Amino acid sequence: MRLKTTVTMAAVALALGVTSGAQAGTLEDVQARGVLRCVVSTGIAGFAKPDANGVWGGFDIDFCRATAAAVLGDAGAIEAVTSTGKTRFTKLNAGEGDVLWRNTTITFSRDVGVKLRFHGVNYYDGQGFMVKKSLGIGSALELDGASVCIQTGTTTELNLADYFASNGMSYEAVTIETNDEARQNYESDRCDVYTTDASGLSSTRSALPDPDAHMVLPEIISKEPLGPATRHGDDAWSDIITWVLNATITAEELGVNQANVDSLSGKTGSSDNPEVRRMLGVDGSQGSELGLSNDWAYQIIKQVGNYSDIFERNIGPNTPLGIERGLNALWTDGGLQYSPPFR
Numbered sequence: 159m160r161l162k163t164t165v166t167m168a169a170v171a172l173a174l175g176v177t178s179g180a181q182a183g184t185l186e187d188v189q190a191r192g193v194l195r196c197v198v199s200t201g202i203a204g205f206a207k208p209d210a211n212g213v214w215g216g217f218d219i220d221f222c223r224a225t226a227a228a229v230l231g232d233a234g235a236i237e238a239v240t241s242t243g244k245t246r247f248t249k250l251n252a253g254e255g256d257v258l259w260r261n262t263t264i265t266f267s268r269d270v271g272v273k274l275r276f277h278g279v280n281y282y283d284g285q286g287f288m289v290k291k292s293l294g295i296g297s298a299l300e301l302d303g304a305s306v307c308i309q310t311g312t313t314t315e316l317n318l319a320d321y322f323a324s325n326g327m328s329y330e331a332v333t334i335e336t337n338d339e340a341r342q343n344y345e346s347d348r349c350d351v352y353t354t355d356a357s358g359l360s361s362t363r364s365a366l367p368d369p370d371a372h373m374v375l376p377e378i379i380s381k382e383p384l385g386p387a388t389r390h391g392d393d394a395w396s397d398i399i400t401w402v403l404n405a406t407i408t409a410e411e412l413g414v415n416q417a418n419v420d421s422l423s424g425k426t427g428s429s430d431n432p433e434v435r436r437m438l439g440v441d442g443s444q445g446s447e448l449g450l451s452n453d454w455a456y457q458i459i460k461q462v463g464n465y466s467d468i469f470e471r472n473i474g475p476n477t478p479l480g481i482e483r484g485l486n487a488l489w490t491d492g493g494l495q496y497s498p499p500f501r
Contacts, residue, residue, distance in 0.1 A: 184256055184388070184395035185449055188229055195237045196222035197246055197255035200336045203361045204473040205261055206238070214238045217472040221280060221386065222259045224462040225402050228454040233461040242335045243311030247272050251389055257399055258387040261355060263313045274387040277400040281385075282485035282494050284378035285317050286356040288363060291373050293350065298377040302327040307340045307349035309333075314354055317380040337362060355382050357473065357481060364478035398448055405455040407497040408437060409464035411488055416467055419459045437500040444500065465495065
C-alpha cells in the first residue's frame with residue numbers, strides 16, 4: 159500500500175510538472191528577467207553610491223556588475239536594491255534581491271540563524287572609531303563617557319558594548335540607520351564618535367567638508383570579514399556567486415586583467431598557462447558546469463576587471479578613501495586574499 163501511494167503521488171507530481179529538476183532557480187529567474195538585482199547599502203562612498211546621474215558605482219557595485227557580466231554577459235544589467243542594516247536580510251530572503259553585495263560581516267548567527275549562504279570574503283575589515291582632531295583624543299581608551307553614533311542591526315552594536323565593558327568605560331549610544339544619517343549626526347556634534355567598520359569610516363571621512371580635521375583612531379576592536387550572501391536552498395546559484403569572487407582573485411594572482419585578457423583568452427591570442435586557459439574558457443567546460451557560457455570569467459575581467467582593478471579604482475590609495483590593500487592583498491603579497499584553484 160505504501161509503495162502504491164508513493165507511485166501515485168509521483169505520478170501526480172509528474173502530471174503537474176512539479177519535479178525538483180523542473181523548479182526554476184535564481185539563475186533562471188535572473189536570465190529570464192534580464193536584470194540582476196543586488197541588495198546594497200543606501201549609499202557609502204567608494205563602496206556603493208549613485209552619482210549625479212543616478213548611476214551606481216563602487217567596490218560592492220563592481221562585484222554586482224561582475225556577477226551580471228558572468229550571468230547575463232552584460233555588466234550594466236543590474237538593479238540596486240537599497241537596504242539598511244535592519245532590512246538587508248529581510249529583502250534578500252523575501253526575494254526582492256538575487257544576491258547581497260553589501261558591506262556585511264559573515265557571522266555564525268547570520269549563516270545559520272538568518273539562513274544565509276556566504277560565499278567567501280571580498281573585504282577583510284575591522285571595527286574602528288573616528289573623532290574630530292579638536293577633541294585631542296589619540297586612543298579609543300580615552301573615550302569614557304563619549305556619545306557614540308552607531309548603526310542599528312549591525313555587529314558593531316555588540317562589539318561596542320563588549321569593548322567598553324571590558325575596559326571599564328561607559329558611553330551614550332546615538333542610534334542611526336544609514337551612513338548618511340551617521341555623518342549628519344557626527345557633523346552636527348550630536349555624537350562625539352562614529353564607530354563602524356574601518357572601511358566605512360574612511361568612506362565617511364572622505365565625504366566630510368574637511369577630512370583632515372578628523373582622524374580614525376588606531377584601535378581595531380573586531381574581526382569583520384565582509385562578503386556576499388544568498389538565500390539558503392539554491393546550490394547552483396551559490397556556486398556561481400562563490401566562483402565570481404574567486405575569478406576576480408585568481409585573475410589578479412595569475413596576472414590577467416582588463417588590458418591583457420583578450421590576448422590570453424583566444425580573442426587575439428592565448429595563454430600557455432593551463433589554469434588561465436580553464437578559467438577563461440579556452441579549455442574545459444567549467445562554464446557549462448555552472449550553467450553559464452564558457453567565457454563567463456572572461457566577461458567578468460573584460461567588463462569589470464580583476465580584484466586589484468576593482469579595489470584600486472574604487473577605494474585604493476589614489477582615491478579619496480586612500481585605503482591600502484593591507485589584509486586584502488593577495489596571499490603571495492602578505493595579505494589574506496586567496497582563491498581555490500580553477501581545476
